[in-house]
Amino acid sequence: MKKCTYIVVFCFAVILFSFAYSHTSFAKKRCKPFLEKLHNIQTTQRTGYSLKRGENLRGKEDKARDKWWQCENSSQAKFKAQYGGKKKKAKKRTKHKKDKAVKKNTYYTKLNKISSYSQHQETRFNQHSAIVIKSKYQGDKKMSWLDFYHQPIKCQYPKTMSIFAYCSENKLQQQSAFEQSYRD
Incomplete structure (x- = not known):
């Protein structure tokens, strides 16, 4: 049993x-x-x-x-x-292990420099060259415009593109206000 x-x-x-x-x-x-x-x-x-x-x-x-x-x-x-069966990948032969280590280190240091540089850098406006603005107005109208226009303090040396854009928009607003007041 x-x-x-x-x-x-x-x-x-x-x-x-x-x-x-x-x-x-x-x-x-x-x-x-x-x-x-x-x-x-x-x-x-x-x-x-x-x-x-x-x-x-x-x-x-x-x-x-x-x-x-x-x-x-x-x-x-x-x-x-x-x-077919599994294909084996061909191994790359290196001449020296030191060369490989040096290349690896330089690659990573370059990569770190690039990544840290791109993360922290702001887009800056060129501060060293003179900004040339051609005037729309001539004669008495130009003198009236110069009396009317008041540039904000932060627009004297704009350091970023956002400040530069603000200054351009502010100037356009003042120009439109000047045009309306000059006609009247």
Whole structure:
């Protein structure tokens, strides 16, 4: 009786084990890199891109989906015969480890300089050259304009583009007010 129960338990374990590690579970493990590649391409498609890049991504997605689908629905032997095994990447040989370390350090220092420079620098207006403004008015009208126009203090040396834009807008507003008052 004990032998019979051991045999039944053993057979049940073998059947359960064979279902747990069936062809589909092996296929899923085998095809996981193809599915990940497909998901990466789809993630890239969700970001902004140009028309040419979109067509390229669409083609890559179609190929990746086809390859993943073939992997899921075919046996391992058929798939290897059609697509081949995994391709190994060629390793680049370096002459000296020191050269590699120096290049790496210079690359990162340049990258840090560029990123820190672009984050903290404001766009400045050229302060060193004279600003030449040609007058719209001549004669008595020009003299009246010079009496009417009052330049704000911060507009004497504008240091940023926003201040320069404010000064230009202020001058235009004063010009329109001057035009209306000069006509009357």
